[in-house]
Amino acid sequence: MSANLTATTExxxxxxxxxDDLTSRFARRNDVFGPSIWTEILNLFKHxxxxxxxxxxxxxxxxxxxxxxxEASAEAWASAPDCLGYGEQQxxxxxxxxxxxxxxxxxxxxxxxxxLVTSGxxxxxxxxxxxxxxxxDVVLLENPxxxxxxxxxxxxxxxxxxIETDDQGMKIExxxxxxxxxxxxxxxxxxPTFQNPTxxxxxxxxRQRLVDLARARNVAILEDDxxxxxxxxxxxxxxxxxxxxxxxxxxxxxxxxxxxxRCGWASAAPDVLRLLLANxxxxxxxxxxxxMRVVYHTADxxxxxxxxxxxxxxxxxxxxxxxxxxxxxPESVAWSKPDGGFFVWITLPEGMNATDLAIPxxxxxxxxxxxxxxxxxxxxxxxxRLSFSTVPEDRIVEGVRRLGETIWAAG
Amino acid sequence: MSANLTATTExxxxxxxxxDDLTSRFARRNDVFGPSIWTEILNLFKHxxxxxxxxxxxxxxxxxxxxxxxEASAEAWASAPDCLGYGEQQxxxxxxxxxxxxxxxxxxxxxxxxxLVTSGxxxxxxxxxxxxxxxxDVVLLENPxxxxxxxxxxxxxxxxxxIETDDQGMKIExxxxxxxxxxxxxxxxxxPTFQNPTxxxxxxxxRQRLVDLARARNVAILEDDxxxxxxxxxxxxxxxxxxxxxxxxxxxxxxxxxxxxRCGWASAAPDVLRLLLANxxxxxxxxxxxxMRVVYHTADxxxxxxxxxxxxxxxxxxxxxxxxxxxxxPESVAWSKPDGGFFVWITLPEGMNATDLAIPxxxxxxxxxxxxxxxxxxxxxxxxRLSFSTVPEDRIVEGVRRLGETIWAAG
Numbered sequence: 152m153s154a155n156l157t158a159t160t161e162x163x164x165x166x167x168x169x170x171d172d173l174t175s176r177f178a179r180r181n182d183v184f185g186p187s188i189w190t191e192i193l194n195l196f197k198h199x200x201x202x203x204x205x206x207x208x209x210x211x212x213x214x215x216x217x218x219x220x221x222e223a224s225a226e227a228w229a230s231a232p233d234c235l236g237y238g239e240q241q242x243x244x245x246x247x248x249x250x251x252x253x254x255x256x257x258x259x260x261x262x263x264x265x266x267l268v269t270s271g272x273x274x275x276x277x278x279x280x281x282x283x284x285x286x287x288d289v290v291l292l293e294n295p296x297x298x299x300x301x302x303x304x305x306x307x308x309x310x311x312x313x314i315e316t317d318d319q320g321m322k323i324e325x326x327x328x329x330x331x332x333x334x335x336x337x338x339x340x341x342x343p344t345f346q347n348p349t350x351x352x353x354x355x356x357x358r359q360r361l362v363d364l365a366r367a368r369n370v371a372i373l374e375d376d377x378x379x380x381x382x383x384x385x386x387x388x389x390x391x392x393x394x395x396x397x398x399x400x401x402x403x404x405x406x407x408x409x410x411x412x413r414c415g416w417a418s419a420a421p422d423v424l425r426l427l428l429a430n431x432x433x434x435x436x437x438x439x440x441x442x443m444r445v446v447y448h449t450a451d452x453x454x455x456x457x458x459x460x461x462x463x464x465x466x467x468x469x470x471x472x473x474x475x476x477x478x479x480x481p482e483s484v485a486w487s488k489p490d491g492g493f494f495v496w497i498t499l500p501e502g503m504n505a506t507d508l509a510i511p512x513x514x515x516x517x518x519x520x521x522x523x524x525x526x527x528x529x530x531x532x533x534x535x536r537l538s539f540s541t542v543p544e545d546r547i548v549e550g551v552r553r554l555g556e557t558i559w560a561a562g
Numbered sequence: 563m564s565a566n567l568t569a570t571t572e573x574x575x576x577x578x579x580x581x582d583d584l585t586s587r588f589a590r591r592n593d594v595f596g597p598s599i600w601t602e603i604l605n606l607f608k609h610x611x612x613x614x615x616x617x618x619x620x621x622x623x624x625x626x627x628x629x630x631x632x633e634a635s636a637e638a639w640a641s642a643p644d645c646l647g648y649g650e651q652q653x654x655x656x657x658x659x660x661x662x663x664x665x666x667x668x669x670x671x672x673x674x675x676x677x678l679v680t681s682g683x684x685x686x687x688x689x690x691x692x693x694x695x696x697x698x699d700v701v702l703l704e705n706p707x708x709x710x711x712x713x714x715x716x717x718x719x720x721x722x723x724x725i726e727t728d729d730q731g732m733k734i735e736x737x738x739x740x741x742x743x744x745x746x747x748x749x750x751x752x753x754p755t756f757q758n759p760t761x762x763x764x765x766x767x768x769r770q771r772l773v774d775l776a777r778a779r780n781v782a783i784l785e786d787d788x789x790x791x792x793x794x795x796x797x798x799x800x801x802x803x804x805x806x807x808x809x810x811x812x813x814x815x816x817x818x819x820x821x822x823x824r825c826g827w828a829s830a831a832p833d834v835l836r837l838l839l840a841n842x843x844x845x846x847x848x849x850x851x852x853x854m855r856v857v858y859h860t861a862d863x864x865x866x867x868x869x870x871x872x873x874x875x876x877x878x879x880x881x882x883x884x885x886x887x888x889x890x891x892p893e894s895v896a897w898s899k900p901d902g903g904f905f906v907w908i909t910l911p912e913g914m915n916a917t918d919l920a921i922p923x924x925x926x927x928x929x930x931x932x933x934x935x936x937x938x939x940x941x942x943x944x945x946x947r948l949s950f951s952t953v954p955e956d957r958i959v960e961g962v963r964r965l966g967e968t969i970w971a972a973g
Binding site for chain 1: 583584585586587588589590591592595598618619620623626628631632635639642643644645646647648649680681682684685688692693694695696699710713714717748780781782808816820821822823824825831833834837840841843844845846847848849850851852853856
C-alpha cells in the first residue's frame with residue numbers, strides 16, 4: 152500500500168464488535184444452504200491413519216499433462232499483455248473453434264459462434280438456470296444424480312422431480328409419466344453418458360425418445376457430459392445434442408486436463424447462447440484470459456492423444472475394482488459395470504444403511520460417498536458411490552477388501 | 563477424439579434446422595438484456611481511421627507488471643499438480659492473508675477467514691445480490707454509477723433507486739429521504755472512492771453518516787472499491803468497511819495488475835461471508851487455482867511498490883487531461899477534478915446531447931462513453947465520461963482538442 156493510503160482519521164469503531172441484524176435480510180434462496188458434505192468427509196479422514204479414499208471425481212494427478220500445461224502456459228504468456236484487458240466474454244475464439252472441432256466427431260454439429268467458454272461446467276449449469284428457471288419451476292432429473300447440480304437447482308428455488316433410473320439412465324416411461332404430471336416442467340437435466348453417480352450410459356433409443364418427449368412438450372434439455380471422452384469399452388453413443396440442436400450441451404476440461412484449471416463450455420442454439428452470454432457478463436464477465444490460452448495450447452494437437460493414452464490406466468483401475476468387488480462382496484450386494492467415467496455404484500441390501508456404515512468403514516480405513524447425497528430427496532440409504540479414477544490398483548484391491556469386510560460385519 | 567468416440571449411428575436430424583420454441587420458456591429476469599453498449603462503441607470506431615479512445619476502464623498496458631507476472635506464473639506452476647484438483651473454494655489461503663494485510667493500512671480490520679477470492683469484483687456484486695436480493699427489492703445507488711453494476715442488479719430484478727450525487731458522492735440528505743420513502747430498501751451500492759464515472763470521492767463525514775443511516779435501518783452496504791490504490795493527490799479516506807464491519811467490501815486486482823487476470827475479493831462479516839461462499843460454490847466452485855497463485859506471487863512483496871511506481875504516469879495523464887480541458891472547452895462546460903482513479907466526468911450545458919454528439923465526435927476522431935449509460939434511469943444526456951488511464955499524453959491533448967472542437971461546433 153502506498154504511504155498516502157494510510158488512514159489519517161480513525162473511524163468511529165462503536166460497532167466494531169459486529170452485529171447480526173443483516174441475517175434477517177438474506178434472500179430466501181439462501182435457505183437451501185446447509186452444512187457442507189466436505190465437513191462430513193473431512194471428519195471421516197480422522198478415523199484412520201491411512202484411509203483409502205474412493206471419493207474423488209477428479210482425474211488422477213499422474214494423468215494431468217503437466218509438462219504440456221507448463222509449455223502451454225509459456226505460449227499463453229507470450230501473447231500478453233494484449234490479452235490482459237477486459238474482453239473475450241464469449242471465450243477465446245481459437246479455443247471455441249477447437250471445442251467445436253472436438254464436438255464434431257461426437258456427432259454434434261456446432262460451431263465456434265454457438266460455444267460459450269465457462270469457468271467449468273458448474274457455471275454452465277448455473278447460467279442455464281439463469282436463462283430458464285423462475286422460482287418454483289420444475290426440473291426433471293435422474294434419481295440419483297450429480298449432487299453439485301441439485302444444489303445449483305435448489306439455489307434457484309427450482310422444484311426437483313427425480314426420475315427413476317436404471318443402469319441405462321432415466322426410465323423413459325417414468326419420464327413420460329412425470330411430464331404428464333408436470334405439464335409445465337421447464338427443464339430436464341441429464342448426464343446420459345457414464346452418469347454420476349451410477350456410471351450408467353443411456354442407449355441411443357432412449358436418447359431419441361427423451362429428446363422426442365422434451366421436444367413435444369417444449370421442455371429444455373440440459374445435457375451434462377463431462378466424462379464422454381473417458382470410454383474404456385464399447386461403442387460411442389452420440390450426445391443428446393446430436394439429436395436436437397436445441398439441447399444445451401455442457402462440456403468440460405476438468406476430467407481431461409484438470410479441475411483446478413477452471414474451463415468448460417456450453418454449446419447451445421443461438422437464442423439460448425445469446426442469453427447464456429448475457430448472463431455470463433453479469434456474473435463474472437469472462438474466463439481468465441490466460442487460462443483460456445493455456446487450455447487452448449494444451450488441447451491443440453495434443454489432448455486427444457493424451458486422453459487416449461490415459462484410458463488404459465483408468466480401464467485397469469475400473470477392472471481391478473470390479474474384480475475386487477466380485478471377490479469380496481456378499482451375494483446380496485450389486486454394482487454397476489460402467490463402460491467409462493470414474494464411478495462404480497453399489498447397491499446394498501434394502502435396509503442396510505450406507506450412510507451409517509461410512510463411520511465403521513472409515514474406522515476400517517476406507518472412505519466412500521454415501522449414496523443418499525445423490526438422491527435429490529435424500530431418501531435412499533443403501534447405496535455407495537466408489538470412484539476408481541485416482542486410486543492405484545493395489546490400493547483399490549485393499550480398499551474394496553476393507554469395504555467388503557465392513558459390509559460383511561454389518562450384514 | 564479417440565477413435566471409439568465416433569458415432570456409429572446417425573441420429574434423426576428431422577429437427578436439425580432448429581426451432582425457437584424455447585424462447586417462450588426463458589425466465590423473466592432475462593427481459594433486461596438489451597443490445598450491448600460494445601456494439602455501439604465498435605460502430606463508433608468505424609467513423610475514423612485513427613480515433614483517440616477515452617473509453618477504457620483498464621490500467622494501461624505499459625503499467626501491467628508483465629515480467630513479474632511471467633515469473634509468478636512459473637512459481638505458480640511449480641506447485642502443480644498439487645493445486646490442480648478441485649478445492650480452495652474460498653480462495654488460495656496465502657492470497658487471502660495477503661489481501662487482508664493489504665486492507666489493514668486502509669483502516670479495515672479484516673482477516674483471511676473473512677475474505678472470499680472472486681473472479682473479479684463483478685462476481686462479488688453478483689454474489690452479494692444472491693445473498694440479499696429478492697425480485698423487487700430496492701437497491702439505492704449513486705446517480706450516475708457503474709453501468710456493469712446496474713446491469714447485475716437489474717438481472718436480479720431489483721428496483722433501482724438512484725440517489726443524487728455531487729463531486730463528493732451521494733448526497734446524504736437525498737439518501738436519507740430515499741430511505742424514508744423506501745423503508746424496506748435492502749441494499750446501498752456505492753463506489754465511494756474515485757467513483758465510476760464521476761471520479762468523485764466521498765469525504766469522511768459523509769461516509770460516517772451513510773454508515774449510520776444504513777445501520778439504523780438495517781440496510782446492507784455493498785462498497786465497490788476498485789480504484790482505492792490509485793490516489794494521485796490528497797490524503798486517503800478510510801473505506802466504509804473501516805466504519806462498520808458489516809459493510810460488504812469488494813476489491814480487485816483488475817486495476818493494479820490486469821483485468822484479463824480475473825481476480826478480486828469480497829471481505830465481509832462471517833455470516834455474510836458464509837453465504838457468499840455457499841453461493842460461490844453453486845456458481846462456479848472456485849477461481850482458477852493457478853491464477854490465484856499467479857496473483858499471489860505477483861502481489862507478494864512487489865505489488866505495492868509497483869503500483870506506487872505507476873501513480874506518476876496516471877497523475878500526469880490526469881493533469882494533462884484537466885489542462886487540455888481548460889484550454890479548449892467553452893465556459894459552459896464543467897468537469898470533475900478527481901484525486902485518483904481513471905475518470906473525468908464532463909457536464910455539458912443543459913440541452914446539449916452527448917449521446918447524439920458521440921457520432922460527430924467519432925467522425926472527428928475521438929470516442930468517449932456517453933454519460934446516459936451511467937444513469938440507472940438513462941434519463942440524462944448532457945454528460946460524458948473520459949478515461950485517461952490508457953491514453954498517452956500527446957493523444958490526450960489531441961483527443962481533448964478534437965472533443966472541444968466538436969462541442970464548439972455543436973454549441
